Amino acid sequence: MPASTAPQVPPQNERADQTTAERSPGGPRTGLATATRSTTTAQSRGADTRALTQVLFGRLKTLEPGTPEHGRVRAALIEANLPLVRYAAARFRSRNEPMEDVVQVGTIGLINAIDRFDPDRGVQFPTFAMPTVVGEIKRYFRDNVRTVHVPRRLHELWVQVNGATEDLTTANGRSPTTAEIAERLKIGEDEVLACIEAGRSYHATSLEAAQEGDGMPGLLDRLGYEDPALAGVEHRDLVRHLLVQLPEREQRILMLRYYSNLTQSQISQELGVSQMHVSRLLARSFARLRSANRIEA
Known part of the structure; x- marks a missing residue:
């Protein structure tokens, strides 16, 4: 046989490698076959679910609402279409909300879709139910989570x-x-x-939670507090306003008594008047201050 027409036989080690790859569980043909079988299985399962849903809706239409048989068929419809709810809930996985809660809310939308669905309209149930399920989940996030x-x-x-x-x-x-x-x-x-x-x-962030990154204390530790001297600012302003309305000598007596902490006897010696007169001047000053006090008025 001419050399140009001789069959090309791969080397022995190359043939062994090919055989090993084909037989290996992780080989390319095996992986492709596994993926193909998985896709086929999923499609078959979806077709079975749609067929079962169609049969159950046909049965549900002939039953009287409220009867035990109606409740059993309705429960079977819910159970058969729960994968649809899980598929819709997976879209909201990034919201940091427990997936079980999202699935429960989506199931409420599924139940509402089952109760409103009319198989005679020629629409597939998943097409009809998906907007209702997603809308119920979005409403839950809008009204309860934020x-x-x-x-x-x-x-x-x-x-x-x-x-x-x-x-x-x-x-x-x-x-x-x-x-x-x-x-x-x-x-x-x-x-x-x-x-x-x-x-x-x-x-929501707790007021006691420490700030991330900057090492700062929690917001609660940095909130302002009521300064006990704040009331004193208002009182000093009020006293200053009232004192200017008194005669100069009475202003001096009040300053000596309550700012210099002198007794009435010491004030009398300082001003050269009797202690009794100092007492009367203090009483008169207090009466004027009370009558002019806009807060008590």
């Missing part, structure tokens, strides 16, 4: 800002600036900042 309730328009715009932030981060390899987000959505930077602030309402 610490601060924000306007609906601001919340919807926050969803767009969040999506634009993810897209720009992927495209630029860094976190986008406020100006870049505003340009992407064709809105003002003030609106972007308001949306970011609204997004923080999903998470």
Whole structure:
């Protein structure tokens, strides 16, 4: 046989490598076959669920609501379509809310969709139910999860800002600036900042929690306190206003008595008057001050 027509036989070690790769559990053919089987299994399971749902709805339509049989068929519909709820709940995994709670809320939407679904309209049940399930989950986050309730328009715009932030981060390899987000959505930077602030309402921070990164104490430790000398500022201003209304000698007597802490006897010696006269002047000054006091009046 001519050399040009001789069959090309791979070397012995190359044939062994090919055989090993084909037989190996992690070989390329095995991995492709496994992925193909998984896809086929998922598609088959989805088709079985849709067929079962169609049969159950046909059965449910013939039953009287409130009867035991109606309740059993309705429960079977809920059980068969729970994977749809889990699929919808997975979209909200980044909200840091327990997934069990989200699934429960989505199940309420599924039940509402089952009660309203009409199989005679020719619409597939998953197509009809998905908006109801997602809407119920979004309503739960809007009304129960956020610490601060924000306007609906601001919340919807926050969803767009969040999506634009993810897209720009992927495209630029860094976190986008406020100006870049505003340009992407064709809105003002003030609106972007308001949306970011609204997004923080999903998470509340304890006043006692330490600040991350800067090592600062908690907000509770840095809050202002009531200064005990604050009332004294108001009182001093009031006394100053009232004292100027007294005669000069009476002002001096009050200063000597209550600021220099002199006794009436010492004041009488200082001014050269009797102690009794000092006492009368003090009493008269007090009467004038009380009558002019705008707080007591």
